[in-house]
Amino acid sequence: MNSVDQAENAAEFISDRTHEQYLDQLLWMLRTRRDEAASRVPEWEQLRDLASQIKEHTLSNLAHYLEMFESRAKANGVMVHWAQDAHEHNQIVYQLLSDRNVDELIKSKSMLTEECDTRRFLEERGIRVTETDLGERIQQLDDQPPSHIVGPAWHKTAQDIANVFAKAYGSDKEKADPVYLAHVMRENTRPLIERARAGMTGANFAVAETGAIVTVTNEGNADLSGNVPEIRICSVGLEKIIPRNEDLAVFIRLLTRSATGNAITQYTSHFRGPRQNGEMHIILVDNGRSSRLGMEKFWPSLKCIRCAACMNTCPVYRRSGGLSYGSTYMGPIGIIMMPTFDIRRYSELPFSSTLNGSCTNVCPVKINIHEQIYAWREVMEEKHQINLVKKSAMVVAGKVLSNPTLYRVAGDTMDASLKVLPRFAIYNQLNAWGRHRDIPQPAKETFHDWYKKHRMQATGQEINT
Amino acid sequence: MSFRDTILRNVRNNQPSSRELPVIPKFHSEQPVDLKKQFTAALKELYGEVVTEPPADFEEFLRKRFPEAKTICSAVPEYVGDRVPGDFTRWSDASRIDVTIVRSPLGVAETGSVLLSEEEFRVNTIGFLAHDIVILLDPAEIVENLHDAYGHPHFLDKAYSLLMSGPSGSADIGGITVHPAQGVMTLTVIFWPRQMAP
Numbered sequence: 001m002n003s004v005d006q007a008e009n010a011a012e013f014i015s016d017r018t019h020e021q022y023l024d025q026l027l028w029m030l031r032t033r034r035d036e037a038a039s040r041v042p043e044w045e046q047l048r049d050l051a052s053q054i055k056e057h058t059l060s061n062l063a064h065y066l067e068m069f070e071s072r073a074k075a076n077g078v079m080v081h082w083a084q085d086a087h088e089h090n091q092i093v094y095q096l097l098s099d100r101n102v103d104e105l106i107k108s109k110s111m112l113t114e115e116c117d118t119r120r121f122l123e124e125r126g127i128r129v130t131e132t133d134l135g136e137r138i139q140q141l142d143d144q145p146p147s148h149i150v151g152p153a154w155h156k157t158a159q160d161i162a163n164v165f166a167k168a169y170g171s172d173k174e175k176a177d178p179v180y181l182a183h184v185m186r187e188n189t190r191p192l193i194e195r196a197r198a199g200m201t202g203a204n205f206a207v208a209e210t211g212a213i214v215t216v217t218n219e220g221n222a223d224l225s226g227n228v229p230e231i232r233i234c235s236v237g238l239e240k241i242i243p244r245n246e247d248l249a250v251f252i253r254l255l256t257r258s259a260t261g262n263a264i265t266q267y268t269s270h271f272r273g274p275r276q277n278g279e280m281h282i283i284l285v286d287n288g289r290s291s292r293l294g295m296e297k298f299w300p301s302l303k304c305i306r307c308a309a310c311m312n313t314c315p316v317y318r319r320s321g322g323l324s325y326g327s328t329y330m331g332p333i334g335i336i337m338m339p340t341f342d343i344r345r346y347s348e349l350p351f352s353s354t355l356n357g358s359c360t361n362v363c364p365v366k367i368n369i370h371e372q373i374y375a376w377r378e379v380m381e382e383k384h385q386i387n388l389v390k391k392s393a394m395v396v397a398g399k400v401l402s403n404p405t406l407y408r409v410a411g412d413t414m415d416a417s418l419k420v421l422p423r424f425a426i427y428n429q430l431n432a433w434g435r436h437r438d439i440p441q442p443a444k445e446t447f448h449d450w451y452k453k454h455r456m457q458a459t460g461q462e463i464n465t
Numbered sequence: 466m467s468f469r470d471t472i473l474r475n476v477r478n479n480q481p482s483s484r485e486l487p488v489i490p491k492f493h494s495e496q497p498v499d500l501k502k503q504f505t506a507a508l509k510e511l512y513g514e515v516v517t518e519p520p521a522d523f524e525e526f527l528r529k530r531f532p533e534a535k536t537i538c539s540a541v542p543e544y545v546g547d548r549v550p551g552d553f554t555r556w557s558d559a560s561r562i563d564v565t566i567v568r569s570p571l572g573v574a575e576t577g578s579v580l581l582s583e584e585e586f587r588v589n590t591i592g593f594l595a596h597d598i599v600i601l602l603d604p605a606e607i608v609e610n611l612h613d614a615y616g617h618p619h620f621l622d623k624a625y626s627l628l629m630s631g632p633s634g635s636a637d638i639g640g641i642t643v644h645p646a647q648g649v650m651t652l653t654v655i656f657w658p659r660q661m662a663p
Binding site: 026029030043046049050053054056057059060061062063066067076077082083084088132133134135138151152153154156157158161178179181182183185186189190193194195210212218219220221223224226227228238243245246247248249250252253260262263264265266267268269270271272273274275276284286290291293294296299 | 468471473476480492510590616628643646
C-alpha cells in the first residue's frame with residue numbers, strides 16, 4: 001500500500017475555505033479554554049508531572065499491573081480475554097455475540113475499536129452496530145472514520161450534519177440547528193438502545209487495584225451501552241492500565257480540562273463488575289503496544305490519555321483536518337503512533353509538523369511529542385522511507401543551512417529570482433509551499449544587511465559569516 | 466502458549482527499567498473553601514442546577530418543576546413516588562420514567578459532581594433513561610476535590626459507580642454543549658440533610 005500523503009489529502013479540505021476556517025476557529029477556541037482551565041488550577045504543572053510519573057511507573061511495570069488487573073476483574077465476576085491483534089479482538093467480540101444469538105450491538109465511542117475496524121468486521125458477519133455517541137454516529141452515517149479523537153465530526157459544520165441526518169433519518173435539512181439535530185439523534189437512537197441485548201464500550205482507564213474500567217463521556221452513552229443491555233463488552237488497550245484508584249483523581253482532573261476546558265465531563269463512570277443478572281467481558285488488546293513498549297525513543301507515546309490537546313493546538317492539524325492523515329490516530333499524537341503500526345504506510349506523517357513544540361507544552365502527561373516527531377524523521381531517513389523529492393530537498397537544505405555564507409548567497413539569489421521569474425517558474429511541482437498560497441514578497445533589505453549597515457559601523461564588530 | 470502468556474511475555478521483555486510510583490498529595494486549598502458555593506458554581510458550568518434548601522412542599526415543588534411528569538420513580542424515603550426502582554425488572558423499561566429521585570452519598574465541590582452507584586439506584590438505568598433526575602445531597606457530604614472523592618468506599622466495593630456532573634449533553638456539533646443527548650434532560654441537586662423530614 002502506498003504511503004499516506006497528508007499534504008495531498010489536506011489539499012481537498014483546504015480548498016474549501018469555509019471548513020478550513022471553521023475547524024481552525026473551533027479548535028483554537030478549545031485550546032484557549034484549555035489554557036483558562038489550566039490557569040485556574042494552581043497545581044496544574046504538578047498534576048502533569050504526577051500523571052507522567054504514574055504512567056511511566058505503570059508502563060515500566062506493565063506485566064505486573066496487567067496481571068493484577070486481570071485477577072481483580074475476575075474476582076469481581078468479569079470474564080477477561082486477551083487479544084494479540086485487531087483480528088483476534090474482533091473475533092472474540094463476534095464469538096461472544098454469535099454464541100448468544102445477538103445480532104444488534106450498541107456501542108459507545110472507542111478509538112481502539114476504530115483501530116481494530118471492529119464495526120466493519122461485525123457488520124460483514126451480519127451484526128448491526130449502532131454508534132451511540134453523536135459525533136461517532138454522524139461519521140458512521142456518513143461512512144467516514146472519526147476526524148478527531150474527542151469530536152469525531154468536528155470537521156463538519158452544522159449544515160453538513162443536517163444534510164447527513166436528512167439523508168439518513170429524513171429530518172429537515174434546512175434546520176442546521178445543533179439542538180434540533182441533537183433531538184433527531186435522540187429520537188432515532190434511543191429505541192435502538194432500549195432494545196439492545198449487548199453493549200460495547202472502550203475505556204479511558206483500567207484500574208489495577210480495583211479491576212474497574214473507567215469511561216468519560218458527556219452523553220452518558222457508555223453508561224447506557226454498559227447498563228441497559230445484559231451483555232457488556234469492554235475493549236481495553238494494554239496501556240490504559242493505571243495502578244491505584246486514587247490515581248484517577250490526577251487523570252480526571254487533567255483529561256477534560258485539556259480536551260475542552262471543562263473541569264469534568266457529565267459522566268465519569270466506573271464499571272467494576274457485571275450489572276445485576278448480566279455479564280461483563282473485558283478484552284485486553286495488545287495490537288502492537290507490547291512492541292512499542294520496547295522502542296527506546298517511542299514508548300512514552302503509550303502514556304497518551306487521548307485528550308487531543310496536541311491536535312487542538314497543532315497549526316497543521318487545525319488547518320488540514322483529521323481525515324487528511326488517513327489514519328486512526330491523527331494530529332501530533334497520530335504522527336508518532338501510526339508508524340509503529342505500519343512504517344511504510346505512515347512514513348510521510350512525521351513531516352506534517354512545524355516542530356513548534358506546542359503539542360509537547362500542552363500534553364497533560366508530558367509526552368515529548370515534537371521530539372518524537374523529529375526522531376521519527378530520522379528513522380524514516382535511516383530506513384529509506386523518505387521520497388526522493390523530499391530527500392533531495394533536505395540534502396540541499398542541510399548543506400545550505402549549515403553554511404552561513406552559502407545561506408546568504410542562496411537567500412540573495414532567491415530574493416533576486418523572485419523579483420524577475422515568471423509565475424509558472426516559481427509555482428512549479430516542487431514548490432509545496434506555493435501550492436495553496438502565494439510566496440511572500442522579498443524584503444527590500446535583509447536583517448543581516450540592515451545590521452551590517454547600522455550596528456557594525458557603530459560598534460566596529462564583524463559579523464561572522 | 467496462550468495469547469495471554471505471549472502478550473505478557475512480550476510486555477515483560479520490552480518494558481523499560483522500573484520508574485517510581487509517586488505519592489499523590491490531597492491538594493487542599495490553603496484558604497477556607499465555601500464548598501456549597503463552589504459545588505453550585507461548578508455544577509452550573511455543565512448545566513446542572515442546585516436548590517439550596519429542601520422545599521417546604523416537595524410534592525408541589527415537583528409539580529411546578531415538572532408539570533408534564535406522570536411517572537415519578539423514587540429511590541429515597543423522603544418522597545413516595547408512583548414507582549420504585551424494583552418495578553423495572555426489565556432495565557430498559559426505566560425509559561417510561563419522567564422523573565427519578567435518588568440520594569447521593571457524596572458531592573465534589575471542584576467539579577459539581579455527585580456520586581451514585583447501584584446502591585442508590587438499585588436499578589442503574591433509572592439514572593439515565595428517565596427524562597429528568599433530582600438528586601438529594603447532604604451538604605455536609607460535599608468534599609473539596611476529586612482527590613477526596615476517590616477516597617469513597619463505593620469505588621472499591623460497588624460494581625458500578627458514577628460521578629454525575631450534569632445532564633446528558635453533547636459538544637459534538639461545533640464544540641458547544643447542547644441538550645439533549647441520550648440520557649436525562651435536566652439534573653437538579655437539592656441540598657437536603659439526611660434524616661430531615663420533607
